[in-house]
Amino acid sequence: MATRLDPYDLYDIRSQLSDEERMVQDTVARFTDERVLPVIGEYFDKGEFPHELIAEMAELGLLGSYFPEQYGCAGMNAVSYGLICQELERGDSGMRSFVSVQTSLCMYPIFAYGSEEQRQRWLPVMARGAVIGCFGLTEPHGGSDPANMKTRARREGGDWIIDGAKMWITNGGLAHVAIVWAQTDDGIQGFLVERGTQGFETRDIHRKMSLRASVTSALFFDGVRVPDANRLPGVKGLKGPLGCLTQARYGITWGPIGAAIACFHEAVEYTRERILFDRPVAANQAVQLKLADMARRITTAQLLSLHLGRMKDAGTLHPTQVSLAKWNNVRMALDIAREARELLGAAGITTEHSPIRHALNLESVITYEGTETVHQLVVGREITGINAF
Template sequence: MALNPTDLYDIRSLLSEEERMVQDSVARFTDEKVLPIIGECFDKGRFPGELIPEIAALGLLGSSLPEDYGCAGLNGVSYGLICQELERGDSGIRSFVSVQSSLCMYPIYAYGSEDQRREWLPSMAKGEVIGCFGLTEPHGGSDPANMKTHAKRDGGDWVINGAKMWITNGNLAKIAIVWAQTEDGIQGFIVPTDTPGFTAQEIHRKMSLRASVTSGLFFDNVRIPDANRLPNVRGLKGPLGCLTQARYGITWGPIGAAQACLMEAVNYSKDRILFNRPVAATQAVQIKLADMARRITLAQLLSLQLGRLKDAGTLQPTQVSLAKWNNVRMALDIAREARDILGGSGITTEYCPIRHALNLESVITYEGTETVHQLVVGRELTGINAF
């Protein structure tokens, strides 16, 4: 029996029936709704917002949160498979779901009050309220402790001033989860985007994540009530806990991008005839394709075990760092190699490798650069902080 080129170790056989059903439903959505339009969306720099209702109807927003709040209540492996299949379509689609789920809905669930959960989570699961996550600032993202945005208490309110940069969904959002310095340390706030003094400015001229909305957020005496403060966390533990959730999904997402690039390269190399034989008949190309399959297989096993650790409640942030570093680097290298195999055709968005390669330049940078994750692992091994 021939092996599946994108699943040489039959990882699918290790999944539960529910996990396979989730993967299949998201794969169909990607094949039928995302792939037919995503090249044009990337070309035009347009996020396909028309897909949001179906994404919500499939239960992909906040999928791991409890059903009590209108969410699907799926396990961590299922969430990973969602990210994998969405990013097989495009990193921008996965980023939209990742931000909504892990960076906006998760902190409301984990750090918010019960009133906040009841007010926001059901409408966010339905896609009626889109969120964005305000942590990174214009002066740099790898040192969140050096945060300049601040919130000051004024009676029963908080007044926020500052700016955030590179914010996914910023101009789509109805609420922003904003992290700011206070007299009691860093705290999180739910900021409706129609609050006076709040401005979102979309960032244009991007060559990466073009099918995603990226924005700068600006706060000029933005006044919100104390009821909008996330009461159950203080310090960097709050935003870093959110990032661990999102980075977990990112370990899975690039596997999908790499699988798409591998299959594009395999199919093209078998169809492309040079010197009276298919390009796939050359040793050089077969070695490249085999190496892609090897690296994808290793990444699949890494993320699946990470998901099992997450579902067992034993996952550690360093383990997420290792997988994020390995899997995004894997996918970026494969996208570049696939682009090379396609020759001149590889530079057009008629084929997927150049689009995935450009997107992955962002994925390898955001939510912890490759260097940051390397140093996290190094610190774990040595006990010495080299930051």
């Protein structure tokens, strides 16, 4: 008799992982089960981020996980980083967003574009969670058009003077340092702006209905003076911030798989246990069709991200491939969260269950770091050779 498949891993993706990758997944899964899930609904309700979990995530090596050990990081591969994102977002998108921003949007530009002195100064303390970063690219008017950047930095002797504003910045109110992208006479450049610098202010954004267990802020720069030593010397132009976004988007292809699995699991368990008309809700063909379709879409996303991770580790990944996976996997998760909410009936509208929380969070995930339409057009451009932006 054939062995019954794991309903949450129908293609046995786990068998394709190395022992180290399985250990990483199990460790983060245990952290999510024991430390995140018991409290995250309450934090979401309150609109607060669970600050006390930062030190624990750092201790597990989740911050800057794929950077070399010489900088105090864990030196994991890309697939392990993806699994970290998946298991954290199974808890909440806000948890994955925190790690994604710290790792791929803040530590990565320092590692890839910074001087060795900057790497030695910042990466070890950021890996320990002693210094939190944020990524200042998006502007109030800009959105999907980062080239239309109004924030400017002008040279004045050995310093730079920055003026402008950034909007929708994850971790902004928590951050000790901001990676700020600004127009200069020599193209777009990145600067490390430390909290407490005169003229630099952050204001948290409230009344959110999405990513409530995450800090989202606006950044303001009024004549902010930073030394040239705080400029990232290794890159000029949009390829700098876009390179960071590719790193972060890769993790986002994995994260929503976790959110989808969480919603799918609740839908399966609830429909098995709920009795209507003298039989479990799961005994209805219409319900099984929906659950089967959820499993199909989760399996497709798992295979997509695993192959993407293997290509990233092999150095053959192309940004368009990341766009395709981000588009597919976030749409998959959002659709499953909505359908799971429906299967839970009235119970599905409360944060005592996860689908409505995940659905609300994924409304942000499908928008940030490239909207669904932007990624569709990236794929379209690759296919046709014509830029339709």
